[in-house]
Amino acid sequence: MSRATRWCPTPEQLIILQELYRGGLRTPKAPLIQKITAHLSLYGKIQGKNVFYWFQNHKARDRQKLRKILSKQLLFEQQEMNYIQTNHLVNPHLHSNPHPSGYHHQPQHGSATFICQGMTEDTSTGGYYVWKMGDDLLKGYEAENGLMTTSSCRHDCVMMEGPPSAIPSSSSNNRPLQTLDLFPTRTQLL
Amino acid sequence: MSRATRWCPTPEQLIILQELYRGGLRTPKAPLIQKITAHLSLYGKIQGKNVFYWFQNHKARDRQKLRKILSKQLLFEQQEMNYIQTNHLVNPHLHSNPHPSGYHHQPQHGSATFICQGMTEDTSTGGYYVWKMGDDLLKGYEAENGLMTTSSCRHDCVMMEGPPSAIPSSSSNNRPLQTLDLFPTRTQLL
DNA sequence: GCAAATTAATGATTTATTCAAG
């Protein structure tokens, strides 16, 4: 795949780009790119796409660098996350990822009812509703497709309050456990 | 004696939450929240509701942020550009230290078609763009005033603009050198 | 010293995610 010789920034161009980057510019849009390009062309041959790619790459590699630093710092946490992933979050039957290049998705099926400080979420519909303590049932509304049945009121999973390490077993929950596919193990910054 | 102090995530907790979010988690269900909470409690006091609310807020603010950026970015960049043109792109120091080897100057002229993350840039024809998808080469023509109808193509991002008219390029570089004091230090929240 | 060989940086492309409009 022979590409034409790639752009090699002159020191002047590089310094200007770095200044702009340091100044906070990260993702210039086309009009700005064109203007920058026009100015940089005073110092050497350059195209808009060079500017575009430069910012993309510089930003990405900045993140990458910081990510590497942080993941060293947070190695323990990373291992902990692996533990979570391996032993708690990942449904065994999802362990083989059929997608070739690491594609992962989050299955949204299954349902659970979550009560949190009066807020209840019914995940079978994707909606949620507010549940007032003391009242049987107050108000319901939904985010998606209007299938909420507020009458059912199955608050079978209650948490909160007290030391979080004391995890009430949700095995009594008759719904399938919500799981995630493989978590990416990278650290996210910003 | 008053309200309990609100949860303040430790850095470790925050990183892990961000990682999970980055990994695709948006609206964890009760069992998952329990497990996350249990593990995060290794790093500091935390309750399930904190996790629940964190995801709710983070998701909402992500959307909000994106909306704001999209609606303001154009204006923002125009301001940046004024600053760039005024203070930064002409740098006497750089001229006093020319690059030794033979970079040659190729000024840009005419209207420009810029395609980012797709393929190519055509700055000469002024009415034509081309991008590649897979092995096919697709072509199109720009609309009247420099806006084109991107007809298809899954992920290509096509942008363009009219002639880069308002560039006071001025090969006379007599401006005083400025640093980036006035440049906005944060232009993007991404 | 000096190239060939090897490795590190980085420009250029492709693929995957995300949000939200239709």
Place this chain on the structure above:
DNA sequence: CTTGAATAAATCATTAATTTGC
């Protein structure tokens, strides 16, 4: 649920640094 638009992540490919054997 599908799709467009934008962008981030991953990857490919080439140039620059550097190492290495002479």
